[in-house]
Amino acid sequence: MNVKSFKIPNIINRIVYRHFRKSKARRSFEFAHRLLSARINTPIPIAYMERRNLIGLKESYYASIHQEYDFTCRKLTDGSNHADTDNILRQFSRFCYKMHEIGIEFKDHSPGNTLIKKVGEGAYKFFLVDLNRMQFHNTMDIRLRMKTLSRLTRNIEVLRIITEEYASLSGHDPMQLFDLLWKYTGRFQGRFHRKQKIKRGVEMYIGSKLFSDSQSK
Numbered sequence: 001m002n003v004k005s006f007k008i009p010n011i012i013n014r015i016v017y018r019h020f021r022k023s024k025a026r027r028s029f030e031f032a033h034r035l036l037s038a039r040i041n042t043p044i045p046i047a048y049m050e051r052r053n054l055i056g057l058k059e060s061y062y063a064s065i066h067q068e069y070d071f072t073c074r075k076l077t078d079g080s081n082h083a084d085t086d087n088i089l090r091q092f093s094r095f096c097y098k099m100h101e102i103g104i105e106f107k108d109h110s111p112g113n114t115l116i117k118k119v120g121e122g123a124y125k126f127f128l129v130d131l132n133r134m135q136f137h138n139t140m141d142i143r144l145r146m147k148t149l150s151r152l153t154r155n156i157e158v159l160r161i162i163t164e165e166y167a168s169l170s171g172h173d174p175m176q177l178f179d180l181l182w183k184y185t186g187r188f189q190g191r192f193h194r195k196q197k198i199k200r201g202v203e204m205y206i207g208s209k210l211f212s213d214s215q216s217k
Contacts, residue, residue, distance in 0.1 A: 001046065004028070004062045006132075014056030023050055024132035025060035031131040032064065038102050041127040043067040043115075067127055069115035077111045077153035086161055088116065088124055093165035095126045100145045103137035110151045142172060143180065150184035159185065 006024045025048040032045035043064040051059040115127040167174035
């Protein structure tokens with residue numbers, strides 16, 4: 001069994017999660033059931049638990065059955081050499097296409113959130129994890145579909161394989177899909193690195209401030 005403990009929310013979100021929005025743990029539990037009902041693989045959900053106080057939500061936990069896997073999607077996107085990379089990426093692209101066709105928007109589709117298990121010669125299964133950020137639609141246009149894949153990687157060759165296979169299924173031009181995905185990938189990477197730069201700046205300022213205060217005592 002795997003148990004995910006979500007970090008204690010700030011005071012505003014404690015109130016929000018108590019009165020206006022479902023907790024991350026509850027969303028993970030409910031979304032897992034929706035995925036399985038749609039025949040999209042994810043570790044089997046067991047339960048979720050919430051602890052509250054007078055202010056609101058304090059802690060939340062989500063439990064699922066431990067899923068055996070061989071590696072995550074990160075191994076295919078970080079430049080590591082895998083003998084079957086092209087085949088796995090094409091199967092992964094078909095997995096994403098199936099998910100998009102039934103209107104599932106996985107908003108946290110980072111490379112570590114897809115578990116991959118080999119189930120036969122040249123055959124693989126994909127399992128989604130970290131499910132609390134999802135949305136369900138009647139239909140998804142091609143821009144939204146490519147946007148959901150923009151967190152995967154900046155590896156051009158990986159994105160070319162994914163979009164080439166996706167185009168063969170969707171009937172879109174592969175170059176147009178690649179250009180669209182590359183645009184969204186650039187936007188995501190830009191925001192991500194700006195946030196990291198700000199975070200490092202804040203950490204350096206706090207560190208220097210603490211050091212200065214300790215020296216003045």
